[in-house]
Amino acid sequence: MPLGRAFAVAIRGLDGVTVEIEADITGGLPGVHLVGLPDTALQEARDRVRAAITNCGNSWPDTRLTLALSPATLPKGGSMYDLALASAVLSAHLKTSWARLEKTVLLGELALDGRVRPVHGVLPAVLAAKRDGWQSVVVPLDNLAEASLVDGIDVWGVPHLRQLQDWFGGKGQLAGRITDAAPYVPPECRDLADLIGQTAARVAVEIAAAGAHHLMLTGPPGIGKTMLAQRVPGLLPPLTEEEAIEVTAIHSIAGTLAPDTPLITRPPFIAPHHSSTVAAMVGGGTGIARPGAVSRAHRGVLFLDEYAEVGTNVLESLRTPLEEGEIRLARRDGVARYPARFQLILAANPCPCAPTDPKDCLCNAGAKRRYQGKLSGPLVDRVDLKVEMHPIRAGAFTHEVGESTAAVRSRVAAARAAAAQRWQPIGVRTNAEVPGPALRQRFRPGDATMAVLRAAVDRGKLNLRGADRTLRIAWSIADLAGVNSPTPDHVATALSFRQGGVS
Structure with missing residues (x-):
């Protein structure tokens, strides 16, 4: 037989x-x-x-x-x-x-x-x-x-x-391992110096890049929200070897690798359309689910432009990967698990009519509330930094050009290196990944710093999750400043960004 x-x-x-x-x-x-x-x-x-x-x-x-x-x-x-x-x-x-x-x-x-x-x-x-x-x-x-x-x-x-x-049968040879493959050439990063004005938003983007924090930008059209988001990947450091293999494996399954230079060494930037479905966002398909946008953005940036136009069920599907850094998809043939530790950036206009001048808005209060309320409270609570952007004055066109991407990237790299060294004993690399108990116990800042945070909690401005996220932001600000521990001023700045008081 x-x-x-x-x-x-x-x-x-x-x-x-x-x-x-x-x-x-x-x-x-x-x-x-x-x-x-x-x-x-x-x-x-x-x-x-x-x-x-x-x-x-x-x-x-x-x-x-x-x-x-x-x-x-x-x-x-x-x-x-x-x-x-x-x-x-x-x-x-x-x-x-x-x-x-x-x-x-x-x-x-x-x-x-x-x-x-x-x-x-x-x-x-x-x-x-x-x-x-x-x-x-x-x-x-x-x-x-x-x-x-x-x-x-x-x-x-x-x-x-x-x-x-x-x-x-030992009669022929096959092509062996490729050792001299062309190096991966990432797409040219857009320069942060192209953006005019928006000092507060620039600071928020730098903090977000330093700690891998989530960011929300709101403001009228044409003021640079999308421009700013598109420049975030250029501020992030290259992926480590382990991260590069993991990200490349996800894109291999998704079928988005370049055949000649398959290794992905730069953080990916994924910007799905606002009409995307839940399956497109988190993954789906028959049999075993395929990776979606949240997994393809792993170790990189997921940018949702005009998030208020995205379906509510699609937005709510982000809650689990934002909290756990992983997505689990149950389908007919079993459960597929994909990593999804991405940096979320949201951008939206303040109202449906989106006038250039807020004074020209035609929306009533109810329409504004419905538009701005597309993000549920639990989802908004997972966004670390909130910035309201305003139109710039004509005089800004005569000002000096802002800092370049290269200058900001060097500070972000130094901040990330400091964070990676500090968190190495607990197995994480960025401030956004640090567990809350470690922040409050093993790496607890001084009493004066914690007093600012306790006061915000006592006044009902923060819940416990918000307090942890504020501490993570404060650590990122401290890393950018080159100090060993957050100060009360760093916590106060983190609170202003966390509560959306910066504009």
Whole structure:
């Protein structure tokens, strides 16, 4: 009884599970039977694999063929299994057990003529293969640069099924690891000096960048809210190696990586349209959910322009990832978990008619309240810095140009480095991630500083969560000032931004 075996990887969120594929050829009526909870795309692999094998000069079994994917209880989907399915069939039909096939994970989609097409999710799949102790992995040639990001495992790129078959038999070579890939060139950052005036908003953006705090900008149209938000990524430091791999893995699953320079080394900037759905924002889809905007913005910026036009249910879906830095999506085939620790920036006009001059507003008080009330209290409470921006005077055009992005970035980098060193014992890198108990106990500021905070709580200006967030802002202000601990003035400044009293 001819039996062939190959291995692939099933992606579950950012994690991967090794899948064993067995091909069994037995007597009976000709037919291909695929078992192991395949989805529609995987069911269609039967026709792709058969055409690819025959078009590479091989014959197809003229009896019953059973293809089993294990674990049998794990739902499987997509076209990533084509290469492994074809290899298992070839091994069974040719009655050959290749040594390389037994030690290799195979990933890739097959064209009808045997060409190997690129697939999504190669990076997390290769990471899973390395974790499970596999010696090598074969990926589509177009995915080789992405697979080469993982050290400690042999990676090979294959352009055609015929070449893979020759490689199994020791008669040919595959493309090896790419070590001289072109360095990632991030898009040119827009300069903060382009913005005219808006001193308070500039300060808020610098504090937000230094501590990874959430920010809300309100004001009439044309005063620079969007300009300011678009310049935030240029103030953030590059991602660490661990963060870069994590962010790249998310974008690999989403299918948004550049083929030549796949590694993402700069914080992403994601700005979904205000008509986006809940599924587009947090992730969705049938089977296993795909990452949404909140996950693609992981370790970067999620910018919601005209947030008052965004659906209320979409805005409310942000509450869990804002608090936990992770999104869990339950779908038919299981629960997918994606990291979602992003920096939220909101921007909106003060009312629906949005006149350039507030005196020309035609909205009644009820319309303004409804417009500004799109954010619920619990969601507003999770926004750290609130700034109301006003139109500038004509004299601002004659003033000197404001600070450049490079100048502000250097201060932000120094502040982040100080925070990372301080919080290293508790396993976080930015002020926004510090747990409340650590702020109030182990890293508690002096009594004079805490007195300012206690007074605000006693007056009912802050709840306990707001007090913790105010302390985090104060630490960011202190880091920018180069001092070791927040002072009462730093807390007072943090309170003014927290309560939206700065304009």
